[in-house]
Amino acid sequence: xxxxxxxxxxxxxxxxxxxxxxxxxxxxxxxxxxxxxxxxxxxxxxxxxxxxxxxxxxxxxxxxxxxxxxxxxxxxxxxxxxxxxxxxxxxxxxxxxxxxxxxxxxxxxxxxxxxxxxxxxxxxxxxxxxxxxxxxxxxxxxxxxxxxxxxxxxxxxxxxxxxxxxxxxxxxxxxxxxxxxxxxxxxxxxxxxxxxxxxxxxxxxxxxxxxxxxxxxxxxxxxxxxxxxxxxxxxxxxxxxxxxxxxxxxxxxxxxxxxxxxxxxxxxxxxxxxxxxxxxxxxxxxxxxxxxxxxxxxxxxxxxxxxxxxxxxxxxxxxxxxxxxxxxxxxxxxxxxxxxxxxxxxxxxxxxxxxxxxxxxxxxxxxxxxx
Ligand SMILES: *[C@@H]1O[C@H](CO)[C@@H](O)[C@H](O)[C@H]1NC(C)=O
Ligand SMILES: *[C@@H]1O[C@H](CO)[C@@H](O)[C@H](O)[C@H]1NC(C)=O
Ligand SMILES: *[C@@H]1O[C@H](CO)[C@@H](O)[C@H](O)[C@H]1NC(C)=O
Ligand SMILES: *[C@@H]1O[C@H](CO)[C@@H](O)[C@H](O)[C@H]1NC(C)=O
Numbered sequence: 001x002x003x004x005x006x007x008x009x010x011x012x013x014x015x016x017x018x019x020x021x022x023x024x025x026x027x028x029x030x031x032x033x034x035x036x037x038x039x040x041x042x043x044x045x046x047x048x049x050x051x052x053x054x055x056x057x058x059x060x061x062x063x064x065x066x067x068x069x070x071x072x073x074x075x076x077x078x079x080x081x082x083x084x085x086x087x088x089x090x091x092x093x094x095x096x097x098x099x100x101x102x103x104x105x106x107x108x109x110x111x112x113x114x115x116x117x118x119x120x121x122x123x124x125x126x127x128x129x130x131x132x133x134x135x136x137x138x139x140x141x142x143x144x145x146x147x148x149x150x151x152x153x154x155x156x157x158x159x160x161x162x163x164x165x166x167x168x169x170x171x172x173x174x175x176x177x178x179x180x181x182x183x184x185x186x187x188x189x190x191x192x193x194x195x196x197x198x199x200x201x202x203x204x205x206x207x208x209x210x211x212x213x214x215x216x217x218x219x220x221x222x223x224x225x226x227x228x229x230x231x232x233x234x235x236x237x238x239x240x241x242x243x244x245x246x247x248x249x250x251x252x253x254x255x256x257x258x259x260x261x262x263x264x265x266x267x268x269x270x271x272x273x274x275x276x277x278x279x280x281x282x283x284x285x286x287x288x289x290x291x292x293x294x295x296x297x298x299x300x301x302x303x304x305x306x307x308x309x310x311x312x313x314x315x316x317x318x319x320x321x322x323x324x325x326x327x328x329x330x331x332x333x334x335x336x337x338x339x340x341x342x343x344x345x346x347x348x349x350x351x352x353x354x355x356x357x358x359x360x361x362x363x364x365x366x367x368x369x370x371x
Contacts, residue, residue, distance in 0.1 A: 058086035067261050074252065077259060080184045084296050087191060092150070092161065093168050093176040098143055099201035106203035106233075109140035110222060111281075113193060116146040116212040117181045118160040121167070123212040126352040128171060130359035131218045138222050143204075146174045146212070147193050149181030183255065186274070186300035194288035205233030207284055210276025215341065215350040215358060220320065221278060224345065233281045238308060240277030240346075241324065242317035243301075244270045256299060263297060271305025272315045275323035275348040286311045320345035338362045339369035 064070065064081040073081075099105035112132050116124055124146055132144045151160055161176075168174040177192050179185055190209075197204070206225050210216060231237055247267040248258035279287075290307035297303045308314055326347050328335045336354060338361035341347065350358070361367065 055088040089177040089179040108204040184298040213349040237280040239318040240272030269305040269309040273323040274301030
């Protein structure tokens with residue numbers, strides 16, 4: 001009898017502790033994610049800035065669930081369809097004076113616009129020290145911006161936001177909006193950037209738009225752009241790794257899977273691979289104008305192609321852009337031989353340490369390459 005009571009007491013005690021622990025955890029996870037409170041803070045922080053204000057939360061389009069076959073689509077595609085119409089999100093970090101103000105922005109010759117997820121801290125750090133360094137190159141200005149959304153939720157989201165805020169305080173180079181930084185939201189990221197550009201940097205001559213894991217030779221970019229006949233950024237230019245005669249991938253297993261419910265057409269317009277491409281400020285603004293009347297497609301580089309097509313323009317091919325990697329002649333040559341990288345404009349993909357080393361090696365005055 002006594003044994004039983006002791007055991008019962010012990011059980012009750014353990015159970016009680018568990019409940020206490022559970023309540024504590026619930027309380028902490030519930031604390032920071034109140035949207036309205038967050039919006040109020042953002043408004044407070046930016047009350048003197050006319051552009052950075054909070055948009056009302058974009059509501060899910062519940063009718064999307066009526067689309068034929070909706071329930072058999074993968075979760076991220078259902079999510080895309082629910083939120084496809086959303087184009088405005090509160091801005092968390094801004095650098096409105098990046099180009100010295102809208103009217104001065106023609107001073108910026110090359111604006112580097114680099115898509116980067118909050119977690120990619122080490123990639124950003126190495127880019128700041130290498131090809132994306134802000135500088136005067138051959139007499140013209142290069143400026144840098146990372147564009148980002150948010151990741152995760154609760155504490156992890158807050159931590160990553162804090163990280164970006166810290167980086168931003170030191171480097172002044174991040175545009176961040178409060179939307180989920182996922183693969184299928186990359187088009188949204190592009191549109192938000194173009195909207196920002198129209199307000200803050202409409203006259204930038206040229207832009208490089210690309211990923212944070214490419215090796216881009218920005219010295220060569222400047223040289224190429226300065227050598228263009230008859231284009232100071234006020235005429236059409238959109239060039240990179242040209243992709244033509246392809247259409248949506250209908251295989252569910254692919255990262256690029258786009259079902260008919262998202263896009264019916266079996267063909268894509270010509271476009272440039274999203275790892276990195278060059279465009280003029282003029283073309284960027286044309287694309288922005290067109291985007292206003294084109295439904296969002298999840299694959300961002302294809303979407304840019306659609307906008308160009310609607311304006312009656314097209315992308316072109318640049319031989320120096322190797323988004324599919326570099327062709328190295330034989331298996332016993334060093335694929336990181338700097339001589340292969342001196343002449344190119346872009347190679348996908350590089351790890352931070354390789355990036356750092358390569359940037360230094362191609363600038364070594366003692367580097368000797370064949371004819
Ligand atoms: C679509 O879904 C909404 C919300 O779930 C529902 O109210 C509506 O009746 C549906 N419309 C059609 C055409 O099925
Ligand atoms: C919501 O989804 C339905 C079904 O795809 C679509 O017809 C409608 O235009 C969408 N509404 C908005 C506001 O995008
Ligand atoms: C895009 O971001 C919005 C806002 O965070 C989110 O509601 C939506 O689910 C995201 N879409 C995809 C496809 O990840
Ligand atoms: C984009 O649209 C605006 C407003 O309609 C117009 O003023 C501007 O010239 C357009 N820009 C380009 C490059 O077509």
